[in-house]
Amino acid sequence: MDFRLTDDDLELKQMAREFAEKRLYPYAEEYDEKETTPRELIDEAGELGYLGFTASEDYGGMGLSAVAFGGVLEEICAGCAGFGILVSVHNSLCCEIVDKFGCDDLKKKYLTKMVTGEYVGAYCLTEPDAGTDVASIRTSAEDKGDHYLINGTKAFVTSGGLAGVLIVFARTDASEDGHKGISCFVVEPGWNGINPGKPEKKCGMKASDTREINFTDVKVPKENIIGKPGEGFKMAVSILNAGRLGVAFQAIGIAQAALNEAVKYSKERKQFNQPIANFQAIQFKIADMATRIDAGRLLAYRAAEMKDRGEMCARECSMAKLFCSQTANYVVNEAVQIHGGYGYMKEYAVERYFRDARLTEIYEGTTEAQRMVISRDILKD
Numbered sequence: 001m002d003f004r005l006t007d008d009d010l011e012l013k014q015m016a017r018e019f020a021e022k023r024l025y026p027y028a029e030e031y032d033e034k035e036t037t038p039r040e041l042i043d044e045a046g047e048l049g050y051l052g053f054t055a056s057e058d059y060g061g062m063g064l065s066a067v068a069f070g071g072v073l074e075e076i077c078a079g080c081a082g083f084g085i086l087v088s089v090h091n092s093l094c095c096e097i098v099d100k101f102g103c104d105d106l107k108k109k110y111l112t113k114m115v116t117g118e119y120v121g122a123y124c125l126t127e128p129d130a131g132t133d134v135a136s137i138r139t140s141a142e143d144k145g146d147h148y149l150i151n152g153t154k155a156f157v158t159s160g161g162l163a164g165v166l167i168v169f170a171r172t173d174a175s176e177d178g179h180k181g182i183s184c185f186v187v188e189p190g191w192n193g194i195n196p197g198k199p200e201k202k203c204g205m206k207a208s209d210t211r212e213i214n215f216t217d218v219k220v221p222k223e224n225i226i227g228k229p230g231e232g233f234k235m236a237v238s239i240l241n242a243g244r245l246g247v248a249f250q251a252i253g254i255a256q257a258a259l260n261e262a263v264k265y266s267k268e269r270k271q272f273n274q275p276i277a278n279f280q281a282i283q284f285k286i287a288d289m290a291t292r293i294d295a296g297r298l299l300a301y302r303a304a305e306m307k308d309r310g311e312m313c314a315r316e317c318s319m320a321k322l323f324c325s326q327t328a329n330y331v332v333n334e335a336v337q338i339h340g341g342y343g344y345m346k347e348y349a350v351e352r353y354f355r356d357a358r359l360t361e362i363y364e365g366t367t368e369a370q371r372m373v374i375s376r377d378i379l380k381d
């Protein structure tokens, strides 16, 4: 297997690194403090193509590979992981589902504006009582002849307060339990009956907007359904790979940024009249951190390559998500340790990475959910 990025992929990654170093890293602490990112940043990312990265060129996207996107996402998340979530959810879930399953009219109306960043996408699947068990969602979409009427509440919606498009999963057939009877819709957040809650107060990834959204008698035109009625769960499962890969690359970006800070600090900080990097205890931590990051990166690129080749890769995407998110948490913990007491202070970036990394083991399927996917796939044979 050849995991090398092409020259074009490397160039895109380098451009993303420059964008992250100039426009994200210097402001990440401020965004974390203010718990938001400015709209201009989204516009800028849109102009650079980061919000239509893998979407079809026919609808204005860049039509690039999952491998290339992974490289770019790593860099963006190293600069500001909170902004990276917006980029990841928008591309990997929202654009992907409309692009893959939407009809031409939906793509012309919405995808063309999503790929420029004019409409940021928010993915409304989780509910207060339906997380890992997403097939138990209760939000309903009642068929009223020329439209559907949506009622229910969605929880933890990333970009819920700034989105231009909501991708909403709801039950169109109340007689069906579990995964059957779930459909997926493109919904405009300005329509009557949609009420976003206050931004959630989070432990990390604070630059990202997260909120509950309530839907009360929201009239959705019939043509805004993605795919056919009852196909929502199947579509959600089919794009999980992209979503999980996105989190794997996010986690690697955070881990690499934490390692870079730890290496720098270990050369600067002196104890016992010498840089702490001279101590074997610190050197071995750095060796283990770098080794795990490399292993995670290889798992993530392998899964991305398989996805690009159109191969079945649910197990590999889950392995990448599982290992990279655990690696990120291991690495940020060690990076804080290398910083000693200063690592616990907000003036050092590792404090933020420590909080940001935690989410990667929770969303897009918890660590336990990834293990269920992997073990089920192994044991089925």
Ligand SMILES: Cc1cc2nc3c(=O)[nH]c(=O)nc-3n(C[C@H](O)[C@H](O)[C@H](O)COP(=O)(O)OP(=O)(O)OC[C@H]3O[C@@H](n4cnc5c(N)ncnc54)[C@H](O)[C@@H]3O)c2cc1C
Residues within 6 Å of the ligand: 089, 122, 123, 124, 125, 126, 130, 131, 132, 133, 155, 156, 157, 158, 159, 202, 205, 210, 359, 362, 363, 364, 365, 366, 367, 368, 369
């Ligand atoms: C900041 C943030 C952003 C998010 N963004 C989005 C978004 O944009 N769109 C969206 O739809 N959702 C989003 N989510 C939701 C996220 O995907 C869910 O939180 C996640 O899937 C877990 O669901 P839960 O929180 O309900 O936990 P639960 O499902 O209640 O799980 C609680 C614990 O039980 C474990 N568990 C559950 N079932 C099993 C089982 N069968 N076997 C073993 N262990 C099990 C879990 O692994 C976990 O440890 C976001 C969440 C957060 C925190």
